[in-house]
Amino acid sequence: PVVYAFYYGHIGILFEPIQACVDQHIKAYQLGMQLGNTSISAIHKQYLIIRDIYATGKNLQDVKEEMEFDMMMAKHHGLKILGMKSQLHYEAVLNLIDGELNLPRDPNRVGIYDGAYILSRMGTLTYLGYFERVKHLVDEWEFKISTKWDNSLRLRNVYIYFLYGIASIGLCRKRNMKRLPGNMKKILKFMDTVAGLSQWNFL
Numbered sequence: 001p002v003v004y005a006f007y008y009g010h011i012g013i014l015f016e017p018i019q020a021c022v023d024q025h026i027k028a029y030q031l032g033m034q035l036g037n038t039s040i041s042a043i044h045k046q047y048l049i050i051r052d053i054y055a056t057g058k059n060l061q062d063v064k065e066e067m068e069f070d071m072m073m074a075k076h077h078g079l080k081i082l083g084m085k086s087q088l089h090y091e092a093v094l095n096l097i098d099g100e101l102n103l104p105r106d107p108n109r110v111g112i113y114d115g116a117y118i119l120s121r122m123g124t125l126t127y128l129g130y131f132e133r134v135k136h137l138v139d140e141w142e143f144k145i146s147t148k149w150d151n152s153l154r155l156r157n158v159y160i161y162f163l164y165g166i167a168s169i170g171l172c173r174k175r176n177m178k179r180l181p182g183n184m185k186k187i188l189k190f191m192d193t194v195a196g197l198s199q200w201n202f203l
Contacts, residue, residue, distance in 0.1 A: 001040040004028035017200045042082040049089050064093050085116045092124040126163045134167035161190045
């Protein structure tokens with residue numbers, strides 16, 4: 001399960017169809033539970049959560065029910081990180097199901113949880129059409145969490161570039177702008193690179 005976490009979480013996802021990677025996360029999650037290694041199962045569950053919400057097209061009501069079970073499991077086994085990240089994404093799922101924005105920020109979510117917070121909020125805000133706030137979160141991501149738009153081929157960066165690109169185009173349409181924003185060339189160049197790795201996942 002540890003090898004699967006590193007490979008399908010960070011490397012294989014860039015080359016292999018995302019559905020195949022999700023299947024391997026499920027197998028590794030189940031194996032970890034059978035071995036009594038709840039920590040590694042929790043890592044795989046975190047990957048499954050984000051990919052079920054934003055990539056696989058899974059029914060959000062089904063995702064909601066699974067996440068309610070996940071949060072119970074996290075509490076039972078004392079898996080703090082899984083519990084906190086599940087709660088963040090659970091709030092996002094509720095917003096997407098309701099089609100309304102209700103995103104209170106908990107001031108206790110700091111440090112490593114800010115990455116999960118920003119990704120979760122970016123996805124929700126983009127789908128609900130709050131493009132100005134997506135731009136604000138990208139700025140927060142870049143300057144406070146120090147990714148510095150490093151162009152590294154990480155799935156997290158793919159999400160950020162894609163959502164930021166969609167939000168930028170949305171802003172142009174809302175403001176009746178005839179020119180694309182200056183950052184669009186950079187975004188398209190990055191997305192073209194990852195599409196070259198896996199057309200199925202990224203084209």
